[in-house]
Amino acid sequence: xxxxxxLDDIPGTTVFTAALSHQGFHLNQFCMSLKDPQNRSxxxxxxxxxxxxxxxxxxxxxxxxNRDYNAMIALGGNIYFLAKIFATDxxxxxxxxxxxxxxTVEEYAAMMLHGGRSPEGLRSIREGR
Amino acid sequence: MARITAGVTTSHVPAIGAALDxxxxxxxxxxxxxxxxxxxxxxxxxxxxxxVILVFNxxxxxxxxxxxxxxxxxxxxxxxxxxxGFGPRPVPTVLGHPGLACHLAQSLILDEFxxxxxxxxxxDHGLSVPMSLMFGRTDAWPVRVVPIAVNVVQFPPPTGExxxxxxxxxxxxxxxxxxxxxxxxxxxGGMSHQLQGPRAGLINQPFDNAFLDxxxxxxxxxxxxxxxxxxxxxxSEGIELVMWLVMRGALGENPIELQRFYHVPAxxxxxxxxxxxxxx
Numbered sequence: 001x002x003x004x005x006x007l008d009d010i011p012g013t014t015v016f017t018a019a020l021s022h023q024g025f026h027l028n029q030f031c032m033s034l035k036d037p038q039n040r041s042x043x044x045x046x047x048x049x050x051x052x053x054x055x056x057x058x059x060x061x062x063x064x065x066n067r068d069y070n071a072m073i074a075l076g077g078n079i080y081f082l083a084k085i086f087a088t089d090x091x092x093x094x095x096x097x098x099x100x101x102x103x104t105v106e107e108y109a110a111m112m113l114h115g116g117r118s119p120e121g122l123r124s125i126r127e128g129r
Numbered sequence: 130m131a132r133i134t135a136g137v138t139t140s141h142v143p144a145i146g147a148a149l150d151x152x153x154x155x156x157x158x159x160x161x162x163x164x165x166x167x168x169x170x171x172x173x174x175x176x177x178x179x180x181v182i183l184v185f186n187x188x189x190x191x192x193x194x195x196x197x198x199x200x201x202x203x204x205x206x207x208x209x210x211x212x213x214g215f216g217p218r219p220v221p222t223v224l225g226h227p228g229l230a231c232h233l234a235q236s237l238i239l240d241e242f243x244x245x246x247x248x249x250x251x252x253d254h255g256l257s258v259p260m261s262l263m264f265g266r267t268d269a270w271p272v273r274v275v276p277i278a279v280n281v282v283q284f285p286p287p288t289g290e291x292x293x294x295x296x297x298x299x300x301x302x303x304x305x306x307x308x309x310x311x312x313x314x315x316x317x318g319g320m321s322h323q324l325q326g327p328r329a330g331l332i333n334q335p336f337d338n339a340f341l342d343x344x345x346x347x348x349x350x351x352x353x354x355x356x357x358x359x360x361x362x363x364x365s366e367g368i369e370l371v372m373w374l375v376m377r378g379a380l381g382e383n384p385i386e387l388q389r390f391y392h393v394p395a396x397x398x399x400x401x402x403x404x405x406x407x408x409x
Contacts, residue, residue, distance in 0.1 A: 112332075
């Protein structure tokens with residue numbers, strides 16, 4: 001087994017490893033299907049029925065229905081695949097990113113305009129730096 | 130003989146493409162971003178390269194999780210624009226250079242870089258946004274493109290050192306291609322950004338500026354940056370910067386910086402851009 005203790009040591013960050021890719025395979029492949037405009041409209045018309053076509057776990061389906069991106073990531077979702085969901089919703093990357101931080105869209109946009117989130121204190125949980 | 134004349138690096142933020150496509154490029158928010166490329170657009174119109182070897186990453190457009198090639202090279206006649214979930218960008222189809230691409234594929238594999246060969250691929254913002262930034266709005270791209278796709282989506286991407294060495298191998302391969310071609314190598318992606326989780330929005334200006342400083346001269350610092358350091362310092366998506374090292378490796382020693390631009394923010398990302406000329 002690779003030692004991933006360093007990868008798990010970054011605050012508020014999930015590193016998309018091969019193991020997560022395995023866990024999230026069907027979730028991410030469902031996202032990929034939203035490249036097709038017909039699939040996008042079927043998904044928006046009947047989200048639950050569309051998700052039931054995919055061998056995803058119930059937790060993964062609920063996270064998609066709730067648009068809970070942190071939960072989707074914890075269950076193996078990758079942000080570039082999940083981007084197909086918020087693109088289908090007509091939502092910007094910045095709005096989706098803000099939703100993962102606990103900040104409002106306005107607060108997040110203001111933070112970005114002021115130079116973004118400083119890495120200070122967010123590099124390592126272990127080392128507190 | 131073909132020769133590498135220059136290198137370009139640039140971020141490839143999707144919102145930059147959207148700003149152009151929706152005619153928002155002159156707004157207070159976006160105008161400073163596009164201003165940073167004005168000199169480069171004039172420069173490349175003078176340079177008129179024949180081919181750009183464009184190092185980029187796919188964002189769940191051409192490659193699903195069925196197969197995840199670390200390095201792949203596009204040998205097709207043309208590359209259509211991908212639908213990323215909101216319809217394809219209204220930009221021209223990208224024309225390939227199968228002659229050079231097939232030569233590169235063969236040369237690189239025999240030079241011990243195990244490239245995946247792509248004969249059909251739609252390209253997303255990772256490739257089209259750098260094209261738009263360098264060539265602006267156009268009905269036909271004025272250059273042929275050899276796409277080189279690098280996996281930076283699933284951990285681990287190739288190391289920076291490996292990317293640098295791939296660039297060196299690309300240089301050798303281009304120099305052994307008999308046709309008289311002016312070739313540029315572009316490295317795209319970065320700079321610091323994180324798009325996911327509670328740490329989303331991370332930007333590290335000191336890290337980015339040090340990275341820009343080291344793109345000319347001695348490369349030992351850039352080549353030694355570990356994956357964990359990228360993740361901690363430049364954000365989970367900032368690790369895309371390894372793709373800049375392919376370009377740097379292809380330029381040879383002591384390139385000269387002609388243009389540098391750095392701007393925060395474009396959506397969630399720090400925009401960095403360089404134009405370097407290759408050493409003789």
